[in-house]
Amino acid sequence: MTKYRALSMCLLLLVFMVTGCSSGSSSNSKVKTLTLWYWNRSLDDNLINEVQKQFPGIRINAQKIGGDFKSKLKTTLAAGGGGPDIVAFNDWVTELFPSADRFYNLYDLGAKDIEKDYLDWKWQLGVTPKGEMIAMPIDTGPTALFYRADLFKQAGLPTDPEEVHRMMGTWEDYFAAGEKLQKALGGKVKLLDNIGQVYNQINSQSDKVYFDKNENFIGEDPSSSMKKAWDLAVKASQMNLLANAGTFSTEWNAAMNNGKIASFVGAVWSKQILMDAAPDTTGKWRVARAPGGDGNNGGSFLAIMKTSKYPKESFEVMKWLLNPDNQETSFKTLNLFPSATKALDSDAMKNKEEFFGGQATGEIFTESARNVKPSYFGTKYSNLNGIVNRELSSVALEGKNPDKAWKDALARVKKELLR
């Protein structure tokens, strides 16, 4: 008999091992536990801890999900149940639009009342073409031109951010100035980092890139920025303005620190990366409005899963976490650039920064954030963008004929659209 018991114990253990031993957290009937999935630095941990004080009766089970967050979220969605109540999204939010029914429509929970407090273009990124709002804005990534004032000065270019913007208002003017800069500095310094970055930044300044709201491909339409961005990116490569250093690679870091790259267009969050990568250039950088207009890169969202038992409570917690005051706090602690308009007006934006020679870059990014055009990405945005970027890097690095590369890219894009 004891033998059988031991055997069945072994089997039972095995079954637990196989099923992953889901711990049934017995919840107190009065305390409502909300599970939150986010990644490091996407929300302020102190604010999350404060939720419990703010909402008595609610306990937050905040889980930092490391590694490939998107894959883990998708695996959970595919499995059906057992996911979190509140979940963070990055700018891949559009990929989840076809699965909008897996999330609560935040408009049903009262999101309309606070819509006016947020930047419209950012808010719209979380709304499906059918008008269901599945995700609420956390932060934004307005773009601007980062440049080395000392190198610009050596080349006889303006150094004051306003003058720089006046002289380099368009990409063409910016390239022309770059040519002058490279000649003046004896060819040791390049104007820009890489071809993909030029292409992506031009598209981020546009309101029409690959898809309209009905998911039709509009890349060949004259209103789309796709071909324009392609041509300008190719032009930058042909004018030899690119250092061909992959964005934020070790190569990029070294080039920035050694002063091999004089400028780049990037989002507000690249500030931190630049400061970490190029400590030797402290005080030499400035930020101006980007050539070609203002754009946005990235920025995250919060959503409520349909499996949640407490959508109302989750929404209240989200609303509080993302209110203008708390966005200001998160900006101060984590440099999360606000999506709430009131937070953009805060004094924190006027802080002078040593790395940027005492410039208050917040003022530039605030202006940029206010002027981003609302755009619809489409569910296959990143697939298409990957295809075009691959062809562009062939042009810049392996000398592929640009016309052939464009044809190849379009052919592959059309194939992709049929899948």
Add this chain to the structure above:
Amino acid sequence: MSQPLQQRTQFDPGSSLQVPERKRGLATEIWKHRKQYLAISPFYILFAVFGLFPILFSMYLSFQKWDGIGVMTFNGVNNYQFMVTDPEFWKAVGNTLLIWIYSTIPMLFFALIIAFLLNASFVRFRTFFRIGYFLPNVTSLVAVAIVFSTVFSNNYGLLNYILSQFGADPVEWLNKTWGIQLAVSIMVIWRWVGYNAIIYLAGLQSIPTVLYEAAKIDGATGIQSFFRITIPNLRPIILFTVITSTIGGMQIFTEPQVLVGNDGGVSGGGLTIVLYLYREAFVNNYFGYGSAVGWGMFILIALISLINWRVVQGGGAKDE
């Protein structure tokens, strides 16, 4: 082939009569030995859950269209059709084969030489060298890839520093197709040469010394006995290493992924089949298609293993 068949018929004359009884016997036999079966069941249960089910499910999935979240829809053979008409897939196949050739041939060659040296009587501290050569095999792949990425870094890498010391121009290794493939191949060689050397060493030690002694008496030179005794006797071991490195080589993923990213770097020079599979399934969310690529890869590996077997084994039959 004919020998065992004859034996079986001799032992089993009245097979048609015995079959039904035997079947009944099998069930009772299993029941009688249920404790033993229970004892070995953990492996089979785990295998069914983590091995068999994924294999069958991926077969099913390869005929579906699925983004990983939404509903699956039947897709017929479209996934397979897309695969054979996608130039990027064939590019991935080409890259994988190239990297496999660049890495396997020098790797097995060096491994054989190292094994021969480790087996030679004039080498001292043999255990130290054995461990030394094997050590790269137990290192973390990701860490190795990161180290190699700094070695091959375009402007500030170790290799370019050495080149610049000799007055040569730096080479943008990771901005060139061949550079990426070279870096990946060297990584594979570095990691696996010791492993294969140890296997060859075991093979060498199993060759009876009398053969060498007899050859010596007959006046054979060292080179002659290497090619006439060592290589033929090592043939099954060589076949084993060729097949394992084929399977490994066809599945190269971590090295290019860490070195040049999900797109396989410039012009997709490091885009291997598994990296392509990963990108299509987990980055572009075509899970059905990813499964189809997995099966495509299965067929490819089976084919190449067959060719290897023919080449290595077939050559042997002619010699003997």
